[in-house]
Amino acid sequence: MAAIINLEQVSKSYHLGETRVDALIDINLAISAGEFAAIAGPSGSGKSTLLNLCGLLDRPDSGEYRLEGRRTTELSAAQLTELRRERIGFIFQSFNLVPVISAAENIEYPLLLTGMPAAERRRTVAALVERVGLAPYAHHLPDRLSGGQRQRVAIARALIKRPALVIADEPTANLDTETATQVIDLMHEAGREQGTTFLIATHDERMVSRCHRALHLTDGVIQ
Numbered sequence: 001m002a003a004i005i006n007l008e009q010v011s012k013s014y015h016l017g018e019t020r021v022d023a024l025i026d027i028n029l030a031i032s033a034g035e036f037a038a039i040a041g042p043s044g045s046g047k048s049t050l051l052n053l054c055g056l057l058d059r060p061d062s063g064e065y066r067l068e069g070r071r072t073t074e075l076s077a078a079q080l081t082e083l084r085r086e087r088i089g090f091i092f093q094s095f096n097l098v099p100v101i102s103a104a105e106n107i108e109y110p111l112l113l114t115g116m117p118a119a120e121r122r123r124t125v126a127a128l129v130e131r132v133g134l135a136p137y138a139h140h141l142p143d144r145l146s147g148g149q150r151q152r153v154a155i156a157r158a159l160i161k162r163p164a165l166v167i168a169d170e171p172t173a174n175l176d177t178e179t180a181t182q183v184i185d186l187m188h189e190a191g192r193e194q195g196t197t198f199l200i201a202t203h204d205e206r207m208v209s210r211c212h213r214a215l216h217l218t219d220g221v222i223q
Ligand SMILES: Nc1ncnc2c1ncn2[C@@H]1O[C@H](COP(=O)(O)OP(=O)(O)OP(=O)(O)O)[C@@H](O)[C@H]1O
Pocket: 014, 015, 016, 021, 022, 023, 041, 042, 043, 044, 045, 046, 047, 048, 049, 050
């Protein structure tokens, strides 16, 4: 299988006044297309920093990141934004839904900028709403949904443009065990259907045990 993510000697530091924090040190990593990969490790080990780089939300200080074979370090900020919009979906611990629009409208949101005709948008959203088991709640505002339902909305929103890669940062941290299991299953199944690659930062053993592969980070180094 071709690597969708390829990191070579990637490092990233943060500077707080005089102090330098080396969040990632010489990371080498290849993730194959279609993989369901976990990034595990204690708090502060660099999981979110790694996801932010892989999600093109931030740039490495040194090293090379190739996404689907493209050398991202050579791209402008505008090109990175375009690539992120077209190829990557995001799921966060705190769901990050827009509170004033419905579940279905949250899921539709990424399609609004694509020029897809309204009727096709509605069909696409309705199919995915059904797929993630939200049909009875499609017109509810996020604050009328449970945590698990909100995360289903976030998963559907992340998948609506059929991205190559979904980046999920602690997607089950705010969920009880039964709900977390359902959410993990849903990510698995939807990912398999669409051929999506998942990169998931997690403390959650329930999640790690369901992934194809777990990479363990400690103090910015892959073990
Ligand atoms: N914006 C920032 N400015 C300064 N230091 C930061 C920043 N973001 C992260 N760090 C530091 O970089 C290191 C790695 O942080 P990161 O958030 O990647 O860890 P994490 O594994 O995601 O932790 P958690 O499990 O708590 O989410 C930590 O020492 C953290 O304090």
